[in-house]
Amino acid sequence: MKLPQKDDHDASNDFALCDQTLRCAIEYKELLPPDAQERWTPIVKMLKNLTSSHKLGALAADDVSSSIARMEPGDTLTFLIRAQNAGLLVRKFVDKTIFESFEVSVPNEKIMGAKGKLLCSYPGPAIGVLCKIVEDSSFLTELSSFLAHMDVDILDSAPTTEKAGSAVIETRDTAHPRYITQLLTGILRGIGEPEEVPRIRKRIADDILWDNAKLPWRRSPLWLVIRVALQTSLHRESNSHTEYKSFMLYLMSTILRRSSEKGLPSDLLFCMRAKLIRRLSKLGSSTPQFVVSEV
DSSP, X not given: OOOOSSOOOOHHHHHHHHHHHHHHXXXXXXXXXXXXXGGGHHHHHHHHHHHHHTSSSSOOXXXXXXXXXTOOXXXXXXEEEGGGTEEEEEEEOSSEEEEEEEEOSOOHHHHHHOSSOEEEXXXXXXXXXXXXXXXXXXXXXXXXHHHHHHHHOOOTXXXXXXXXXXXXXXXXXXXXXXXXXXXXXXXXXXXXEEOOOOOEEEEEOOXXXXXXXXXXXXXXXXXXXXXXXXXXXXXXXXXXXXXXXHHHHHHHHHHHHHHHHTTOOHHHHHHHHHHHHHHHHHHGGGSXXXXXXXX
């Protein structure tokens, strides 16, 4: 099995990824015992908002503003600020709203220089702002406009290289997320306070594959944002990673089953199956029976 050798990003694929994750989350929730379904309600709501935001391929200021305005205590919003290579999680509590940001794709230099997987911590800086400030219409207008622009504007955070004696943007590398992790964090710090939030560590196995193409292939930044949002949210509720791993196993098993129905090559199906069996073996007896049955 060989990975792609050129960039294959497509907005329709991003939407399909969000939609598939949402559908599986709804199914997973319905298969849980009644007492466990409650903590999945905000997860499903989060994924619905994320899926909706990717219908047009780019963030729209009005959608961002209305999504934040509709938040209730316990809700979480997830944003991929693509042009800035940053993820943003917005969590609402009774008296405050916490903004958590992080870098999405690691720079090429670190990927190429690593001898194994990279150990990354998520999220990055976190700032809590009083809900009465976040709910103010002026604040919402400015914040949503900022995020919508940052999603598409290529600024000086993008890496550069020299060609013909001039500095040009190096489109094959990733942008520094400072306009989100530093600038936005600094602005919010002026009206809020730093927060100590639960953090997770992930071993990141990224690749930079480039063969006679304009842009290299990288692992999906949206997929990382989805996983970080899911894992940090579930970890807050249970202080364990077991439920997150069980859901990921269920999601991948569902994708494998549907891939088989679509007639994917047998070698790809075999590799997918082997990976699922390894995951199931690691989870052991903690795996819900309906997940085992799906695998």
